[in-house]
Amino acid sequence: PDGKFYADWKVATSLPAADIKKKSGFGRYQASNYDELIDHPVELGNFKKVSFKACGVPHEFVVSGRFQGDLKRLAEDTRKICEYQIQLFGEPAPFDRYVFMLFVGKDIYGGLEHRASTALVANRDDLPAPGAAEISDGYLKLLGLISHEYFHSWNVKRMKPAAFTPYDLNREGHTRLLWAFEGITSYYDDLALVRCGLIDEKRYLGLLAETITGVQRGAGRLKQTLEQSSFEAWTKYYRQDENSPNSIVSYYTKGSLAALALDLLIRRDSKGKQSLDDVMRALWAKWLADGKGLEEDEWEKIAIEATGLKLKPFFDLALRSTQDLPLAELLASQGVELKFEAAQGASDRGGVVDAFAGKPAPLTLGVKTAADAAGVKLAQVLDGGAAQAAGLSGGDVVVAVDKLRAVDLDKQIARYQAGDKIKLHAFRRDELMSFEVTLQPAAEDTCRLKLLPDGGKWIASR
Incomplete structure (x- = not known):
């Protein structure tokens, strides 16, 4: 737009440039088709930008809204997350350039992945404060969101259900595999924070305990399977009402716990020689070879082939039944003890303890x-x-x-x-x-995790 008010406007997008002004980014961009065009969001206006490279790939972090934050630290912490994830799947990264687009405001949170960028919203106070050394709970939540959407660069934007290839924008897409694409991404988002050195094992277990508590408190987990939750996303998960906790389970949260259980099961039964990482790399190799989406039963087949383990009984229990996952048994195999106790107040969402308290239930x-x-x-x-x-x-x-x-x-x-x-x-x-x-x-539905000596080694393993 013309006028002094707009003189400092700039462009942020991951669209390939054709002919643009280097300083502002205004000019001509190109997309080979409509699907590519709508998968590269474009931001116009005033924003702060910081750049970095991860495994040699240029990245930009664009932040808009009113805030006071340490963007240099944000970029450095994000770089660690990006490099871990690129190395997990193997170089090169599946893009030549990547853009994080964050708007900060009040009481907002969320993100949407794109093939070479992500659009994020978060509370302005979740940005790292200038001069602060610690990672606040708000900043930890933001880092988890960044990690989640970046992981989708592989697990959704490339690897995806066959039901989504190609996307039909005239109707909803239904698949039983959302637990694998959103749930597994939700497992790796916080795990990546440990593995790249941003938080320690104890803080990670605190996040895990809160997720376990959230799933345990919903009676819907006893009425809807993970496959049903995935398939009914459009009709139930995105149309929630006051009775939803009693009738549905989230393929994000329970899906992340299924991924945890599967990872621990593979590690236990392979005697530490394999993990869920190997399954994810096998899935990525398959996509690199043929670029095709996964049929509804193909994810499980590849997991079984990649590990050589008899995983079907686990998949039947975790995905096609409403039985609780055997988390206590599997965590114990890795030196982490799980116990459910009664919440001691409305803000008690579970956590890590040195000893189980056994306090009377309020x-x-x-x-x-x-x-x-x-x-x-x-x-x-x-x-x-x-x-x-x-x-x-x-x-x-x-x-x-x-x-x-x-x-x-x-x-x-x-x-x-x-x-x-x-x-x-x-x-x-x-x-x-x-x-x-x-x-x-109060019911005993609040998760306490206790890290035993030499336990939890899988958490930081790369």
Whole structure:
């Protein structure tokens, strides 16, 4: 655009340049077809840019939005992630140049992979603070997102289900393999942070414990298989409602745990000679040889061929049943002890411990709440909980607990005993209703991981 306000505008894109101005990037770019064109997002405007090379390949990190952050450190940490992943699959990288495009704001998070770039959004405070040496929880989350979308350069943008080749933009694409492409990517995203030296094994196990807790707390894992979750992504996962935790399981989170279990199983049964890394490299070699998508049963066949192990019973359990994964047994084989305990508060999502505490379980209503002007809104009412047994439903707004204004449900029931009955008053739409709730102790659904001496060596192995 013309005018002084736009004088400093620049272009960021991974599209191949035909004839452009070197300083601003404005000019002519080229794409061989429409599919390539829409897979290279273009950003126009004011942004900060930092460049680096990973395994000799030029990379750019473009950040827009208002922020104060150490972009030099962001680039250096990202370089470590990129080099690990390129080396995992083997040089050369599948692109000549790569662009990270990050917009920072407030209360946002997410990303979308492209063939030579990724579009990311994150909280501005998640950027590394100037002069800070540690990795904050917010920055760790951002690094995990960066790692996830970059891994997709191989695992989705090249290797992909045959159902996606070619993409039909007139309808949804259905496949039973999303657990492998999103779940396995979700396994490697945090694992890469350890293997490239950004975090240690203990911090990684803390992230893993939170993922295990999240899956364990959803009753949907007992009702929907990973293959069903993958195939029903368009009809269920992306159309969630207040009952979704009770009816579906995420192919991202449970898929990442299936990848973990498969990795540990291969390591155990091969006596440490093979791992999931070998399967991923075999899949990549197959794509390099023929460039074709994977048929619905082909992923498992390649995994069995690459390892020489009898993996079908595992796939039947992990992908086609609603049984829980044998994580405790498999983690123990690598020197990590797993135990489920009751959460000690609403913010307790599990973690790493030196010793299992065995504290008494606090009381719980079995709900997830949200703020509401009238009281406390029940965003979700979980299967098997006290609230569900009493007849409460997602969307109800609790206004009183034993005739006292509802403010913090956890605190308001903390002085009672398991088995006590309390009266809740709640609005369901415009109707005031009364419920008698029998209080229950919290379920043992919170993961604690304990690293044993000389345990967890698989985590940092390359």
